[in-house]
Amino acid sequence: MTADILIEKVHGRFGDRILKTEKRSAKRVYVDIYPKDIVDVTRFLFKDLGLRFNIASGVDDFDGLEILYHFSCDPSNFVVTVRALIKDKENPHIDTITTVTRAAWWIEREIHELFGVEFDGNRDLRPLLLPDDWPKGVYPLRKNFIVPKRDSRKT
Amino acid sequence: MSNRATIPIGPYHPLQEEPEFWKLIVEGEKVVDVDVRIGYNHRGIEKISEAKSFDQSIFIVERICGICSSSHPIACCEAIEDISGIEVPERARYIRTITQELERLHSHLLWLGLAGHFIGYNTVFMWAWKYREPICDIMETVTGNRQNYGMHKVGGVRRDIEREHVSYILTRMDEVLKQLDMLKGAVLDDPVLHARLKGVGVLTREAAVDYAALGPTARASGVDIDARRDHPYAAYGDVRFNVITQKEGDVFAKTVVRILEMFESASIIRQCLDSMREGPIDSNPKEIPPGEGIGVIEAPRGECFHYVKCDGTNSPVRHKIRAPTYMNFPTFRETVIGETVSDATIIMAAIDPCYCCTERMIVVDGDDKELLKAQDLIRLSQEKTARIKERFNRA
Numbered sequence: 143m144t145a146d147i148l149i150e151k152v153h154g155r156f157g158d159r160i161l162k163t164e165k166r167s168a169k170r171v172y173v174d175i176y177p178k179d180i181v182d183v184t185r186f187l188f189k190d191l192g193l194r195f196n197i198a199s200g201v202d203d204f205d206g207l208e209i210l211y212h213f214s215c216d217p218s219n220f221v222v223t224v225r226a227l228i229k230d231k232e233n234p235h236i237d238t239i240t241t242v243t244r245a246a247w248w249i250e251r252e253i254h255e256l257f258g259v260e261f262d263g264n265r266d267l268r269p270l271l272l273p274d275d276w277p278k279g280v281y282p283l284r285k286n287f288i289v290p291k292r293d294s295r296k297t
Numbered sequence: 298m299s300n301r302a303t304i305p306i307g308p309y310h311p312l313q314e315e316p317e318f319w320k321l322i323v324e325g326e327k328v329v330d331v332d333v334r335i336g337y338n339h340r341g342i343e344k345i346s347e348a349k350s351f352d353q354s355i356f357i358v359e360r361i362c363g364i365c366s367s368s369h370p371i372a373c374c375e376a377i378e379d380i381s382g383i384e385v386p387e388r389a390r391y392i393r394t395i396t397q398e399l400e401r402l403h404s405h406l407l408w409l410g411l412a413g414h415f416i417g418y419n420t421v422f423m424w425a426w427k428y429r430e431p432i433c434d435i436m437e438t439v440t441g442n443r444q445n446y447g448m449h450k451v452g453g454v455r456r457d458i459e460r461e462h463v464s465y466i467l468t469r470m471d472e473v474l475k476q477l478d479m480l481k482g483a484v485l486d487d488p489v490l491h492a493r494l495k496g497v498g499v500l501t502r503e504a505a506v507d508y509a510a511l512g513p514t515a516r517a518s519g520v521d522i523d524a525r526r527d528h529p530y531a532a533y534g535d536v537r538f539n540v541i542t543q544k545e546g547d548v549f550a551k552t553v554v555r556i557l558e559m560f561e562s563a564s565i566i567r568q569c570l571d572s573m574r575e576g577p578i579d580s581n582p583k584e585i586p587p588g589e590g591i592g593v594i595e596a597p598r599g600e601c602f603h604y605v606k607c608d609g610t611n612s613p614v615r616h617k618i619r620a621p622t623y624m625n626f627p628t629f630r631e632t633v634i635g636e637t638v639s640d641a642t643i644i645m646a647a648i649d650p651c652y653c654c655t656e657r658m659i660v661v662d663g664d665d666k667e668l669l670k671a672q673d674l675i676r677l678s679q680e681k682t683a684r685i686k687e688r689f690n691r692a
Binding site: 167169170194195196197199201202210212214216217219221223243244245247248249269270271272273282283287289 | 528600606615623
């Protein structure tokens with residue numbers, strides 16, 4: 143399966159639920175979707191086409207929080223990145239994909255604590271990396287988070 | 298239930314030097330549930346990287362891990378080069394491949410030693426770590442450092458492998474290969490190790506796929522993936538090697554995969570040295586345009602993934618780093634539950650969890666303690682490099 147065939151298949155399966163597809167190079171494909179479709183798209187890529195879930199990453203952008211889900215097609219050397227833009231930065235929600243693959247277990251916990259995104263349906267959103275006494279509502283990977291200056295007089 | 302007990306292990310890591318907290322719920326000897334708390338070593342490198350220039354990011358990611366200190370910089374370089382399709386000169390691609398494979402060799406030997414240590418087989422520990430030394434010597438001669446090589450930059454590498462180093466590498470590698478042969482026989486034919494490791498901590502193929510496990514952990518469960526072959530980067534498209542897989546998915550299979558992989562690494566290094574041509578080692582890219590790039594490389598523990606987004610300035614807007622252990626680690630729920638407490642340590646160690654191990658150093662001389670400053674350490678290291686160089690020039 144080449145990148146072109148994958149793009150065709152995604153369009154064929156989802157039609158106008160796909161906002162945009164873009165082939166940057168033979169090895170990199172980007173697919174923009176609405177956040178509500180993420181579970182269906184993941185199921186299609188992971189279960190039906192057998193791609194490998196690489197990781198998800200959050201990006202704090204001007205017009206919202208963007209979550210990128212990266213999938214690898216190992217037999218034919220390309221990476222598919224599914225992008226879902228959550229416009230509501232105050233109260234960001236997206237459905238969990240842990241119902242499709244358990245590989246997303248930790249990364250959803252991580253994005254939850256670092257970006258403040260709620261993954262609906264994921265019951266295990268305990269903090270993964272940050273300390274237990276980290277203040278609520280402070281999300282360090284958001285752009286408005288300023289790294290506090292360390293006071294050298296304190297130990 | 299009344300006969301359930303909780304065994305807390307950590308936050309000092311039970312196996313290696315890094316902090317981490319395990320909660321084993323046991324019924325008698327049997328582990329019935331397990332939970333883990335990480336984050337004690339979280340340094341916020343993704344956030345730091347956003348405040349650094351692209352040249353500095355490479356140095357930051359090199360310090361993520363003392364063992365994978367070639368993998369992260371290469372993945373980061375690949376990601377930045379992917380943004381605008383920067384070409385890397387052929388010789389630089391070969392040098393990247395050589396450092397990657399040397400790193401894989403020393404990392405697998407390190408794991409083998411530790412694995413031996415965890416099951417109480419300290420002879421393997423002593424052997425493996427002794428045979429790891431020549432690899433670190435090669436690294437020191439070629440790059441100037443045993444770890445944290447500072448070799449890689451966007452568009453190429455910083456240092457060339459000089460002609461006299463090639464014969465040195467080949468001589469030392471021959472030495473290592475003989476010892477590896479011996480070690481392979483000693484470990485894989487040992488009936489005690491068979492009895493101890495076979496059928497322990499099995500990760501099924503289905504679970505490995507579902508958890509998207511990577512590297513030797515996945516390959517030992519029959520998942521035939523290897524970023525070097527599937528997503529060729531550096532010079533991996535030009536060399537021949539086998540991807541080692543096993544079907545069983547137990548700790549023994551993971552050991553077999555790693556041991557056999559070391560021979561492939563040695564073969565790759567030799568092929569690279571044989572076919573490497575003279576030429577430039579750096580394409581000196583000046584500007585990184587806006588865009589996003591992905592770097593996918595095969596670190597010793599599995600695929601390492603970097604995503605870099607750039608807005609046209611000199612530093613990344615977002616830099617996502619996914620180390621292989623991040624995906625391999627959650628498989629402990631599959632492998633540990635149902636096993637006995639005494640097997641839990643080696644099962645957890647079998648994925649080769651990767652922690653950075655940087656410690657401050659004090660040289661103790663008799664009763665006197667001497668505190669070394671950074672400059673002293675650099676001087677000591679340079680003197681040692683000079684000694685190694687002198688030794689092989691004489692030979």
